[in-house]
Amino acid sequence: MTQSAVSKQVQGIEERLGIVLFKRTPTGLRTTYAGALYMEKITAALRLIDEADALVAHPDARVNLNIAVSPSFAQYCLIPRLPEFLDQHPGIRINVRPRLVTGRDRSERFDAEIQLNTGHAAGMTAQYLCGREMGLVAAPSLLRRHRVNRVEDLDSVRMLKRAQRGYSWDEWLAEVAPGHPPPGAHAPEYEGFSLLLPSVLHGLGVAIVPLCLVKLQLSSGALRRPLGEVVEGRYAYYLMQPRPSQSGPQLEEFCNWLIDMAAGLRIPPSV
Template sequence: MKGSRNSLTSLRIFLVAARTLNFSMTGELMHLTQSAVSKHVAALEKHLGTPLFERTSNGLKLSHAGMRYRDHIQQAIRLIDEADILVSNPSSRIALNIAVSPSFAQSCLIPALKDFFSSHPEVKVNIRPRLPKEDRSTERFDAEIQLNTGHARGMSATYLCGREMALVVAPELIADSPPRLPEDLDHMVLLKRAQPGYGWEEWKSAMAPGWAGPSPSSPEYEGFSILLPAVLNGLGAAIFPLCLVKDHLQSGRLVRPFGESVSGRYGYYLLEPRPQSPNPYIAALCNWIREYSKSLNTAPEQR
Protein backbone atom coordinates (compact mmCIF):
# COMPACT_ATOMS: atom_id res chain seq x y z
CA MET A 1 0.00 0.00 0.00
CA LYS A 2 3.09 2.22 0.25
CA GLY A 3 3.06 5.12 -2.16
CA SER A 4 -0.61 4.69 -3.03
CA ARG A 5 -3.90 5.70 -1.56
CA ASN A 6 -5.46 3.32 0.89
CA SER A 7 -7.98 1.06 -0.83
CA LEU A 8 -11.65 1.75 -0.20
CA THR A 9 -12.04 -1.86 0.90
CA SER A 10 -9.43 -1.46 3.63
CA LEU A 11 -10.97 1.80 4.77
CA ARG A 12 -14.45 0.28 4.98
CA ILE A 13 -13.07 -2.68 6.93
CA PHE A 14 -11.34 -0.29 9.32
CA LEU A 15 -14.57 1.64 9.92
CA VAL A 16 -16.49 -1.54 10.76
CA ALA A 17 -13.67 -2.67 13.06
CA ALA A 18 -13.65 0.75 14.72
CA ARG A 19 -17.36 0.36 15.42
CA THR A 20 -17.34 -3.25 16.63
CA LEU A 21 -13.86 -3.29 18.25
CA ASN A 22 -13.81 -6.95 17.35
CA PHE A 23 -11.99 -8.37 14.30
CA SER A 24 -13.99 -11.62 14.34
CA MET A 25 -17.30 -9.75 14.29
CA THR A 26 -15.92 -7.42 11.61
CA GLY A 27 -15.06 -10.45 9.48
CA GLU A 28 -18.57 -11.82 9.84
CA LEU A 29 -20.12 -8.50 8.85
CA MET A 30 -17.74 -8.03 5.89
CA HIS A 31 -17.81 -11.72 4.86
CA LEU A 32 -14.09 -12.10 5.51
CA THR A 33 -11.92 -14.19 7.78
CA GLN A 34 -10.49 -12.67 10.95
CA SER A 35 -7.04 -13.08 9.41
CA ALA A 36 -8.04 -11.05 6.36
CA VAL A 37 -9.38 -8.25 8.57
CA SER A 38 -6.13 -8.22 10.54
CA LYS A 39 -4.09 -7.98 7.33
CA HIS A 40 -6.11 -5.03 6.04
CA VAL A 41 -5.76 -3.16 9.35
CA ALA A 42 -2.05 -4.00 9.55
CA ALA A 43 -1.54 -2.64 6.02
CA LEU A 44 -3.26 0.61 6.99
CA GLU A 45 -1.15 0.93 10.13
CA LYS A 46 2.06 0.30 8.16
CA HIS A 47 1.09 2.90 5.59
CA LEU A 48 0.24 5.48 8.26
CA GLY A 49 3.18 4.62 10.46
CA THR A 50 1.10 4.44 13.63
CA PRO A 51 -1.15 1.89 15.37
CA LEU A 52 -4.89 2.45 14.94
CA PHE A 53 -5.92 0.00 17.67
CA GLU A 54 -4.64 -0.85 21.12
CA ARG A 55 -4.99 -4.30 22.63
CA THR A 56 -5.99 -4.30 26.30
CA SER A 57 -7.05 -6.92 28.83
CA ASN A 58 -10.65 -5.99 27.98
CA GLY A 59 -10.18 -6.31 24.22
CA LEU A 60 -9.54 -3.83 21.43
CA LYS A 61 -9.86 -0.07 21.67
CA LEU A 62 -9.06 2.69 19.23
CA SER A 63 -5.81 4.56 19.70
CA HIS A 64 -5.87 8.35 19.67
CA ALA A 65 -4.70 8.24 16.05
CA GLY A 66 -7.37 5.65 15.30
CA MET A 67 -10.13 7.88 16.65
CA ARG A 68 -8.96 10.84 14.58
CA TYR A 69 -8.58 8.67 11.48
CA ARG A 70 -12.06 7.17 11.97
CA ASP A 71 -13.70 10.60 12.21
CA HIS A 72 -12.13 11.86 8.97
CA ILE A 73 -12.43 8.62 6.98
CA GLN A 74 -16.07 8.23 7.99
CA GLN A 75 -16.89 11.57 6.43
CA ALA A 76 -14.84 10.85 3.30
CA ILE A 77 -16.47 7.45 2.69
CA ARG A 78 -19.89 8.96 3.14
CA LEU A 79 -19.19 11.65 0.54
CA ILE A 80 -17.99 8.99 -1.90
CA ASP A 81 -21.10 6.90 -1.32
CA GLU A 82 -23.35 9.92 -1.78
CA ALA A 83 -21.57 10.82 -5.03
CA ASP A 84 -22.06 7.27 -6.31
CA ILE A 85 -25.77 7.40 -5.48
CA LEU A 86 -26.34 10.81 -7.04
CA VAL A 87 -24.61 9.89 -10.29
CA SER A 88 -26.06 6.39 -10.62
CA ASN A 89 -29.54 7.44 -9.48
CA PRO A 90 -30.13 11.17 -10.06
CA SER A 91 -33.64 11.03 -8.57
CA SER A 92 -32.37 9.80 -5.18
CA ARG A 93 -32.24 12.03 -2.08
CA ILE A 94 -29.32 12.64 0.27
CA ALA A 95 -30.06 11.30 3.77
CA LEU A 96 -29.00 13.24 6.87
CA ASN A 97 -29.32 11.79 10.36
CA ILE A 98 -29.92 14.07 13.33
CA ALA A 99 -30.60 13.31 16.97
CA VAL A 100 -33.15 15.68 18.47
CA SER A 101 -34.62 16.19 21.91
CA PRO A 102 -38.16 14.73 21.58
CA SER A 103 -39.81 17.89 22.88
CA PHE A 104 -37.95 20.17 20.47
CA ALA A 105 -38.64 17.85 17.54
CA GLN A 106 -42.35 17.76 18.32
CA SER A 107 -42.95 21.42 19.16
CA CYS A 108 -40.37 23.31 17.11
CA LEU A 109 -38.49 21.40 14.42
CA ILE A 110 -41.03 19.20 12.66
CA PRO A 111 -43.67 21.95 12.20
CA ALA A 112 -41.06 24.05 10.35
CA LEU A 113 -39.18 21.44 8.28
CA LYS A 114 -41.36 21.99 5.22
CA ASP A 115 -39.57 25.32 4.78
CA PHE A 116 -36.18 23.59 4.60
CA PHE A 117 -37.44 20.95 2.14
CA SER A 118 -38.85 23.63 -0.15
CA SER A 119 -35.29 24.90 -0.65
CA HIS A 120 -33.61 21.48 -0.56
CA PRO A 121 -35.93 18.86 -2.08
CA GLU A 122 -32.92 16.63 -2.73
CA VAL A 123 -32.34 16.11 1.02
CA LYS A 124 -34.02 13.58 3.30
CA VAL A 125 -33.76 14.20 7.06
CA ASN A 126 -33.96 11.22 9.39
CA ILE A 127 -34.93 12.44 12.87
CA ARG A 128 -34.03 10.22 15.81
CA PRO A 129 -35.47 11.18 19.23
CA ARG A 130 -32.60 11.03 21.70
CA LEU A 131 -31.90 12.42 25.16
CA PRO A 132 -28.50 13.94 26.04
CA LYS A 133 -27.29 11.12 28.31
CA GLU A 134 -28.25 8.22 26.05
CA ASP A 135 -25.39 5.97 24.91
CA ARG A 136 -24.02 7.10 21.51
CA SER A 137 -21.20 4.53 21.26
CA THR A 138 -22.95 2.64 18.45
CA GLU A 139 -24.47 5.68 16.73
CA ARG A 140 -23.08 8.68 14.93
CA PHE A 141 -25.23 11.62 13.86
CA ASP A 142 -24.58 14.48 11.47
CA ALA A 143 -25.86 16.91 14.10
CA GLU A 144 -27.87 17.00 17.32
CA ILE A 145 -30.30 19.39 19.00
CA GLN A 146 -30.27 18.90 22.75
CA LEU A 147 -31.03 20.61 26.03
CA ASN A 148 -27.60 21.68 27.18
CA THR A 149 -25.65 24.33 29.03
CA GLY A 150 -23.44 24.98 26.00
CA HIS A 151 -20.66 22.50 26.72
CA ALA A 152 -20.44 19.16 24.89
CA ARG A 153 -17.22 17.20 24.55
CA GLY A 154 -16.02 16.84 20.99
CA MET A 155 -18.79 19.03 19.58
CA SER A 156 -19.34 22.67 18.75
CA ALA A 157 -22.43 24.16 20.38
CA THR A 158 -24.64 26.93 18.96
CA TYR A 159 -27.40 28.31 21.17
CA LEU A 160 -30.83 28.15 19.53
CA CYS A 161 -33.48 28.97 22.14
CA GLY A 162 -34.91 27.99 25.51
CA ARG A 163 -33.06 29.99 28.16
CA GLU A 164 -36.22 32.00 28.84
CA MET A 165 -38.82 30.13 30.88
CA ALA A 166 -42.17 30.87 32.49
CA LEU A 167 -45.00 29.35 34.48
CA VAL A 168 -47.80 28.25 32.13
CA VAL A 169 -51.23 26.77 32.73
CA ALA A 170 -54.43 26.01 30.84
CA PRO A 171 -56.74 29.05 31.13
CA GLU A 172 -59.74 27.07 32.32
CA LEU A 173 -57.77 25.92 35.35
CA ILE A 174 -57.50 29.47 36.70
CA ALA A 175 -60.66 31.01 35.24
CA ASP A 176 -62.42 31.28 38.60
CA SER A 177 -59.42 32.35 40.68
CA PRO A 178 -56.46 33.71 38.70
CA PRO A 179 -53.23 33.73 40.77
CA ARG A 180 -51.90 37.22 41.50
CA LEU A 181 -48.91 36.21 43.60
CA PRO A 182 -46.72 33.06 43.68
CA GLU A 183 -48.25 32.24 47.07
CA ASP A 184 -51.62 31.81 45.32
CA LEU A 185 -50.15 28.74 43.59
CA ASP A 186 -50.38 26.82 46.87
CA HIS A 187 -53.98 26.00 45.98
CA MET A 188 -53.06 24.55 42.58
CA VAL A 189 -51.53 21.30 41.37
CA LEU A 190 -47.93 22.09 40.43
CA LEU A 191 -46.26 19.65 38.07
CA LYS A 192 -42.54 18.88 37.99
CA ARG A 193 -40.21 17.81 35.21
CA ALA A 194 -38.15 14.83 36.34
CA GLN A 195 -34.96 15.89 34.51
CA PRO A 196 -32.30 18.60 35.02
CA GLY A 197 -33.23 22.15 34.11
CA TYR A 198 -36.38 24.27 34.30
CA GLY A 199 -36.97 23.39 37.93
CA TRP A 200 -39.21 25.21 40.36
CA GLU A 201 -36.21 26.16 42.50
CA GLU A 202 -34.64 28.10 39.64
CA TRP A 203 -37.93 29.80 38.80
CA LYS A 204 -38.84 30.79 42.36
CA SER A 205 -35.33 32.11 43.12
CA ALA A 206 -36.09 34.80 40.55
CA MET A 207 -39.82 35.23 41.15
CA ALA A 208 -40.43 34.49 44.84
CA PRO A 209 -37.34 33.58 46.91
CA GLY A 210 -39.40 33.40 50.11
CA TRP A 211 -42.10 31.13 48.72
CA ALA A 212 -41.95 27.47 49.81
CA GLY A 213 -42.59 26.13 46.32
CA PRO A 214 -44.31 22.91 45.26
CA SER A 215 -44.81 20.04 47.66
CA PRO A 216 -42.19 17.25 47.52
CA SER A 217 -45.04 14.94 46.60
CA SER A 218 -46.05 16.96 43.52
CA PRO A 219 -46.52 14.83 40.38
CA GLU A 220 -43.45 14.35 38.16
CA TYR A 221 -43.42 13.89 34.39
CA GLU A 222 -40.50 12.45 32.43
CA GLY A 223 -39.68 15.14 29.88
CA PHE A 224 -41.49 18.01 28.22
CA SER A 225 -43.01 15.78 25.54
CA ILE A 226 -45.10 14.17 28.30
CA LEU A 227 -45.41 17.19 30.58
CA LEU A 228 -46.85 19.43 27.85
CA PRO A 229 -49.97 17.31 27.17
CA ALA A 230 -50.57 17.16 30.92
CA VAL A 231 -50.58 20.95 31.19
CA LEU A 232 -52.63 21.41 28.00
CA ASN A 233 -55.27 19.08 29.44
CA GLY A 234 -55.56 21.01 32.69
CA LEU A 235 -53.74 18.61 35.02
CA GLY A 236 -51.72 21.40 36.60
CA ALA A 237 -49.25 24.26 36.10
CA ALA A 238 -45.58 23.82 35.16
CA ILE A 239 -42.40 25.65 34.17
CA PHE A 240 -41.60 25.62 30.44
CA PRO A 241 -39.08 27.18 28.06
CA LEU A 242 -41.05 29.80 26.18
CA CYS A 243 -39.94 28.55 22.75
CA LEU A 244 -41.73 25.23 23.35
CA VAL A 245 -45.08 26.78 24.23
CA LYS A 246 -44.98 29.87 22.00
CA ASP A 247 -47.72 28.64 19.65
CA HIS A 248 -49.93 27.51 22.53
CA LEU A 249 -49.63 30.93 24.20
CA GLN A 250 -50.48 32.70 20.97
CA SER A 251 -53.51 30.45 20.36
CA GLY A 252 -54.75 30.87 23.92
CA ARG A 253 -54.52 27.19 24.83
CA LEU A 254 -52.02 28.18 27.55
CA VAL A 255 -51.49 31.38 29.52
CA ARG A 256 -48.75 32.94 31.64
CA PRO A 257 -50.55 34.14 34.77
CA PHE A 258 -47.63 36.38 35.79
CA GLY A 259 -46.46 37.32 32.29
CA GLU A 260 -42.86 36.71 33.34
CA SER A 261 -39.74 35.56 31.50
CA VAL A 262 -37.08 34.04 33.77
CA SER A 263 -33.58 33.33 32.46
CA GLY A 264 -32.25 29.86 33.21
CA ARG A 265 -29.05 27.87 32.72
CA TYR A 266 -30.34 25.43 30.11
CA GLY A 267 -31.29 25.92 26.50
CA TYR A 268 -31.60 24.05 23.23
CA TYR A 269 -28.28 23.88 21.38
CA LEU A 270 -27.29 22.76 17.92
CA LEU A 271 -24.39 20.35 18.42
CA GLU A 272 -22.08 19.57 15.50
CA PRO A 273 -19.30 16.96 15.66
CA ARG A 274 -15.71 18.14 15.48
CA PRO A 275 -14.12 18.25 13.01
CA GLN A 276 -17.09 19.63 11.13
CA SER A 277 -18.17 17.72 8.05
CA PRO A 278 -17.37 19.18 4.62
CA ASN A 279 -20.76 17.88 3.45
CA PRO A 280 -22.62 20.86 1.94
CA TYR A 281 -26.02 19.32 2.74
CA ILE A 282 -25.21 19.09 6.44
CA ALA A 283 -24.00 22.69 6.35
CA ALA A 284 -27.23 23.76 4.63
CA LEU A 285 -29.41 22.06 7.26
CA CYS A 286 -27.41 23.48 10.18
CA ASN A 287 -27.48 26.98 8.68
CA TRP A 288 -31.24 26.70 8.22
CA ILE A 289 -31.70 25.56 11.84
CA ARG A 290 -29.65 28.50 13.11
CA GLU A 291 -31.64 30.97 11.03
CA TYR A 292 -35.00 29.41 11.95
CA SER A 293 -34.18 29.54 15.66
CA LYS A 294 -34.24 33.34 15.54
CA SER A 295 -38.03 33.20 15.18
CA LEU A 296 -38.23 31.01 18.28
CA ASN A 297 -36.63 33.70 20.40
CA THR A 298 -39.20 36.41 19.67
CA ALA A 299 -41.50 37.13 22.60
CA PRO A 300 -44.75 35.13 22.35
CA GLU A 301 -47.94 37.14 22.10
CA GLN A 302 -50.51 36.01 24.66
CA ARG A 303 -54.20 36.24 23.89
Protein backbone atom coordinates in the same frame (compact mmCIF):
# COMPACT_ATOMS: atom_id res chain seq x y z
CA MET B 1 -13.51 -8.27 -2.33
CA THR B 2 -12.41 -11.57 -0.80
CA GLN B 3 -11.69 -12.07 2.90
CA SER B 4 -8.02 -12.50 2.10
CA ALA B 5 -7.94 -9.22 0.20
CA VAL B 6 -9.66 -7.40 3.07
CA SER B 7 -7.15 -8.87 5.52
CA LYS B 8 -4.25 -7.63 3.38
CA GLN B 9 -5.81 -4.16 3.15
CA VAL B 10 -6.18 -3.99 6.94
CA GLN B 11 -2.63 -5.26 7.44
CA GLY B 12 -1.34 -2.61 5.06
CA ILE B 13 -3.12 0.15 7.00
CA GLU B 14 -1.76 -1.17 10.30
CA GLU B 15 1.78 -1.24 8.91
CA ARG B 16 1.45 2.26 7.50
CA LEU B 17 0.10 3.68 10.77
CA GLY B 18 2.30 1.58 13.01
CA ILE B 19 -0.64 0.55 15.23
CA VAL B 20 -2.89 -2.48 15.68
CA LEU B 21 -6.48 -1.83 14.61
CA PHE B 22 -7.95 -5.26 15.28
CA LYS B 23 -7.37 -7.82 17.99
CA ARG B 24 -7.56 -11.44 16.88
CA THR B 25 -9.63 -13.56 19.29
CA PRO B 26 -10.95 -17.16 19.16
CA THR B 27 -14.38 -15.78 18.27
CA GLY B 28 -13.18 -13.41 15.56
CA LEU B 29 -11.86 -9.87 15.21
CA ARG B 30 -12.45 -7.07 17.70
CA THR B 31 -11.41 -3.47 17.27
CA THR B 32 -8.75 -2.10 19.58
CA TYR B 33 -9.19 1.32 21.18
CA ALA B 34 -7.07 2.80 18.39
CA GLY B 35 -9.13 0.92 15.82
CA ALA B 36 -12.41 2.21 17.22
CA LEU B 37 -11.06 5.77 17.25
CA TYR B 38 -9.79 5.42 13.69
CA MET B 39 -13.15 4.05 12.55
CA GLU B 40 -15.00 6.93 14.19
CA LYS B 41 -12.88 9.54 12.43
CA ILE B 42 -12.91 8.02 8.94
CA THR B 43 -16.63 7.16 8.90
CA ALA B 44 -17.68 10.77 8.35
CA ALA B 45 -15.07 11.21 5.60
CA LEU B 46 -16.17 8.03 3.83
CA ARG B 47 -19.80 9.13 4.00
CA LEU B 48 -18.89 12.48 2.41
CA ILE B 49 -17.10 10.64 -0.40
CA ASP B 50 -20.15 8.44 -0.95
CA GLU B 51 -22.40 11.50 -1.04
CA ALA B 52 -20.10 13.24 -3.51
CA ASP B 53 -20.09 10.16 -5.76
CA ALA B 54 -23.88 9.99 -5.60
CA LEU B 55 -24.30 13.68 -6.40
CA VAL B 56 -22.06 13.44 -9.45
CA ALA B 57 -23.44 10.13 -10.71
CA HIS B 58 -27.08 10.83 -9.80
CA PRO B 59 -27.72 14.58 -9.53
CA ASP B 60 -31.38 13.98 -8.60
CA ALA B 61 -30.60 11.53 -5.78
CA ARG B 62 -31.54 12.46 -2.23
CA VAL B 63 -29.00 13.16 0.50
CA ASN B 64 -29.67 11.72 3.95
CA LEU B 65 -29.02 13.82 7.05
CA ASN B 66 -29.12 12.01 10.39
CA ILE B 67 -30.14 14.41 13.14
CA ALA B 68 -30.34 13.51 16.83
CA VAL B 69 -32.90 15.69 18.58
CA SER B 70 -34.16 16.21 22.11
CA PRO B 71 -37.66 14.62 21.97
CA SER B 72 -39.41 17.73 23.29
CA PHE B 73 -37.73 20.01 20.72
CA ALA B 74 -38.59 17.56 17.96
CA GLN B 75 -42.23 17.34 19.04
CA TYR B 76 -42.96 21.01 19.65
CA CYS B 77 -40.45 22.95 17.53
CA LEU B 78 -38.82 20.97 14.73
CA ILE B 79 -41.45 18.61 13.32
CA PRO B 80 -44.30 21.19 13.08
CA ARG B 81 -42.01 23.42 10.99
CA LEU B 82 -39.96 20.82 9.11
CA PRO B 83 -42.32 20.71 6.07
CA GLU B 84 -41.20 24.24 5.23
CA PHE B 85 -37.57 23.12 4.91
CA LEU B 86 -38.40 19.93 3.00
CA ASP B 87 -40.57 21.83 0.52
CA GLN B 88 -37.63 24.14 -0.18
CA HIS B 89 -35.09 21.29 -0.36
CA PRO B 90 -36.72 18.23 -1.95
CA GLY B 91 -33.31 16.59 -2.47
CA ILE B 92 -32.62 16.32 1.27
CA ARG B 93 -34.08 13.65 3.52
CA ILE B 94 -34.01 14.29 7.28
CA ASN B 95 -33.77 11.24 9.53
CA VAL B 96 -34.73 12.21 13.08
CA ARG B 97 -33.56 10.19 16.05
CA PRO B 98 -34.24 10.87 19.75
CA ARG B 99 -31.32 12.41 21.58
CA LEU B 100 -31.40 11.06 25.15
CA VAL B 101 -28.72 11.77 27.74
CA THR B 102 -28.99 8.27 29.20
CA GLY B 103 -29.16 4.98 27.37
CA ARG B 104 -27.68 6.33 24.15
CA ASP B 105 -25.89 3.96 21.80
CA ARG B 106 -22.48 5.57 21.36
CA SER B 107 -21.92 3.63 18.13
CA GLU B 108 -24.53 5.82 16.43
CA ARG B 109 -23.17 8.63 14.29
CA PHE B 110 -25.11 11.81 13.63
CA ASP B 111 -24.51 14.73 11.30
CA ALA B 112 -25.75 17.12 13.98
CA GLU B 113 -27.49 17.04 17.34
CA ILE B 114 -29.98 19.31 19.06
CA GLN B 115 -29.30 19.07 22.78
CA LEU B 116 -30.83 20.61 25.87
CA ASN B 117 -27.86 21.63 28.00
CA THR B 118 -25.65 24.57 28.99
CA GLY B 119 -23.86 24.72 25.63
CA HIS B 120 -20.75 22.78 26.57
CA ALA B 121 -19.81 19.32 25.28
CA ALA B 122 -16.36 17.86 24.75
CA GLY B 123 -15.27 17.72 21.13
CA MET B 124 -18.33 19.56 19.80
CA THR B 125 -19.22 23.07 18.72
CA ALA B 126 -22.38 24.64 20.14
CA GLN B 127 -24.70 27.15 18.44
CA TYR B 128 -27.47 28.60 20.59
CA LEU B 129 -30.94 28.00 19.18
CA CYS B 130 -33.56 28.95 21.78
CA GLY B 131 -34.88 28.08 25.21
CA ARG B 132 -33.14 30.44 27.61
CA GLU B 133 -36.44 32.21 28.22
CA MET B 134 -38.66 30.28 30.61
CA GLY B 135 -42.02 31.13 32.11
CA LEU B 136 -45.11 29.94 33.93
CA VAL B 137 -47.80 28.41 31.70
CA ALA B 138 -51.28 27.07 32.37
CA ALA B 139 -54.27 25.79 30.43
CA PRO B 140 -57.40 27.98 30.12
CA SER B 141 -59.43 25.18 31.73
CA LEU B 142 -57.29 25.41 34.87
CA LEU B 143 -57.44 29.20 34.95
CA ARG B 144 -61.23 29.05 34.83
CA ARG B 145 -61.16 26.97 38.02
CA HIS B 146 -58.34 28.78 39.81
CA ARG B 147 -57.36 32.43 39.82
CA VAL B 148 -53.63 32.88 39.15
CA ASN B 149 -52.89 36.60 39.13
CA ARG B 150 -49.91 36.60 41.48
CA VAL B 151 -47.31 34.19 42.81
CA GLU B 152 -49.24 33.63 46.05
CA ASP B 153 -52.13 32.18 44.03
CA LEU B 154 -49.91 29.24 43.05
CA ASP B 155 -50.37 27.79 46.52
CA SER B 156 -53.89 26.72 45.51
CA VAL B 157 -52.92 24.86 42.30
CA ARG B 158 -50.73 21.87 41.45
CA MET B 159 -47.20 22.99 40.69
CA LEU B 160 -45.90 20.32 38.32
CA LYS B 161 -42.17 19.57 38.31
CA ARG B 162 -39.74 18.33 35.67
CA ALA B 163 -37.51 15.51 36.90
CA GLN B 164 -34.32 16.63 35.15
CA ARG B 165 -32.08 19.61 35.86
CA GLY B 166 -33.00 23.03 34.53
CA TYR B 167 -36.25 25.01 34.41
CA SER B 168 -36.82 24.40 38.10
CA TRP B 169 -39.25 26.14 40.39
CA ASP B 170 -36.32 27.14 42.60
CA GLU B 171 -34.61 28.96 39.73
CA TRP B 172 -37.83 30.65 38.60
CA LEU B 173 -38.91 31.72 42.08
CA ALA B 174 -35.46 33.15 42.83
CA GLU B 175 -36.09 35.72 40.09
CA VAL B 176 -39.85 36.26 40.37
CA ALA B 177 -40.54 35.92 44.09
CA PRO B 178 -37.41 35.45 46.23
CA GLY B 179 -38.26 33.74 49.47
CA HIS B 180 -41.46 32.12 48.23
CA PRO B 181 -41.31 28.37 48.96
CA PRO B 182 -41.00 26.00 45.97
CA PRO B 183 -43.32 23.00 45.63
CA GLY B 184 -42.53 20.25 48.11
CA ALA B 185 -41.45 16.67 47.61
CA HIS B 186 -45.05 15.55 47.08
CA ALA B 187 -45.55 17.73 43.99
CA PRO B 188 -46.21 15.69 40.81
CA GLU B 189 -43.01 15.06 38.83
CA TYR B 190 -42.71 14.33 35.11
CA GLU B 191 -39.85 12.87 33.09
CA GLY B 192 -39.13 15.47 30.42
CA PHE B 193 -41.21 18.10 28.69
CA SER B 194 -42.72 15.50 26.36
CA LEU B 195 -44.70 14.29 29.39
CA LEU B 196 -44.92 17.53 31.35
CA LEU B 197 -46.45 19.70 28.63
CA PRO B 198 -49.40 17.39 27.81
CA SER B 199 -50.20 17.37 31.52
CA VAL B 200 -50.29 21.17 31.57
CA LEU B 201 -52.37 21.28 28.38
CA HIS B 202 -54.95 19.00 30.02
CA GLY B 203 -55.23 21.24 33.05
CA LEU B 204 -53.48 19.01 35.58
CA GLY B 205 -51.42 21.91 36.91
CA VAL B 206 -49.05 24.75 36.11
CA ALA B 207 -45.38 24.41 35.17
CA ILE B 208 -42.21 26.27 34.28
CA VAL B 209 -41.20 25.56 30.67
CA PRO B 210 -38.98 26.93 27.88
CA LEU B 211 -41.28 29.38 26.14
CA CYS B 212 -39.92 28.43 22.71
CA LEU B 213 -41.58 25.01 23.06
CA VAL B 214 -45.06 26.47 23.45
CA LYS B 215 -45.12 29.37 21.00
CA LEU B 216 -47.78 27.66 18.86
CA GLN B 217 -49.88 26.80 21.91
CA LEU B 218 -49.63 30.36 23.23
CA SER B 219 -50.60 31.79 19.84
CA SER B 220 -53.62 29.48 19.55
CA GLY B 221 -54.78 30.07 23.12
CA ALA B 222 -54.26 26.44 24.15
CA LEU B 223 -51.89 27.74 26.84
CA ARG B 224 -51.64 31.04 28.67
CA ARG B 225 -49.01 32.90 30.66
CA PRO B 226 -51.04 34.11 33.64
CA LEU B 227 -48.25 36.22 35.16
CA GLY B 228 -46.70 37.36 31.86
CA GLU B 229 -43.15 37.10 33.23
CA VAL B 230 -40.02 35.89 31.44
CA VAL B 231 -37.03 34.51 33.34
CA GLU B 232 -33.68 33.73 31.72
CA GLY B 233 -32.34 30.32 32.74
CA ARG B 234 -29.05 28.46 32.41
CA TYR B 235 -30.26 25.73 30.08
CA ALA B 236 -31.24 26.00 26.43
CA TYR B 237 -31.42 24.11 23.16
CA TYR B 238 -28.15 24.06 21.20
CA LEU B 239 -27.14 22.84 17.77
CA MET B 240 -24.13 20.61 18.40
CA GLN B 241 -21.69 19.40 15.73
CA PRO B 242 -18.47 17.38 15.94
CA ARG B 243 -15.26 19.37 15.98
CA PRO B 244 -13.78 19.58 13.36
CA SER B 245 -16.97 19.70 11.33
CA GLN B 246 -17.40 17.31 8.40
CA SER B 247 -20.48 19.09 7.09
CA GLY B 248 -21.40 19.19 3.43
CA PRO B 249 -23.55 21.82 1.68
CA GLN B 250 -26.82 20.01 2.48
CA LEU B 251 -26.08 19.92 6.20
CA GLU B 252 -25.06 23.56 6.09
CA GLU B 253 -28.39 24.42 4.44
CA PHE B 254 -30.28 22.58 7.17
CA CYS B 255 -28.28 24.15 10.00
CA ASN B 256 -28.77 27.67 8.61
CA TRP B 257 -32.51 27.08 8.31
CA LEU B 258 -32.65 25.62 11.82
CA ILE B 259 -30.83 28.60 13.36
CA ASP B 260 -33.16 31.08 11.61
CA MET B 261 -36.25 29.07 12.57
CA ALA B 262 -35.23 28.84 16.22
CA ALA B 263 -34.49 32.56 16.40
CA GLY B 264 -38.14 33.17 15.56
CA LEU B 265 -39.20 31.12 18.58
CA ARG B 266 -37.47 33.31 21.14
CA ILE B 267 -39.65 35.49 23.34
CA PRO B 268 -38.06 38.74 24.54
CA PRO B 269 -38.45 39.71 28.22
CA SER B 270 -40.80 42.60 27.37
CA VAL B 271 -43.43 40.28 25.83
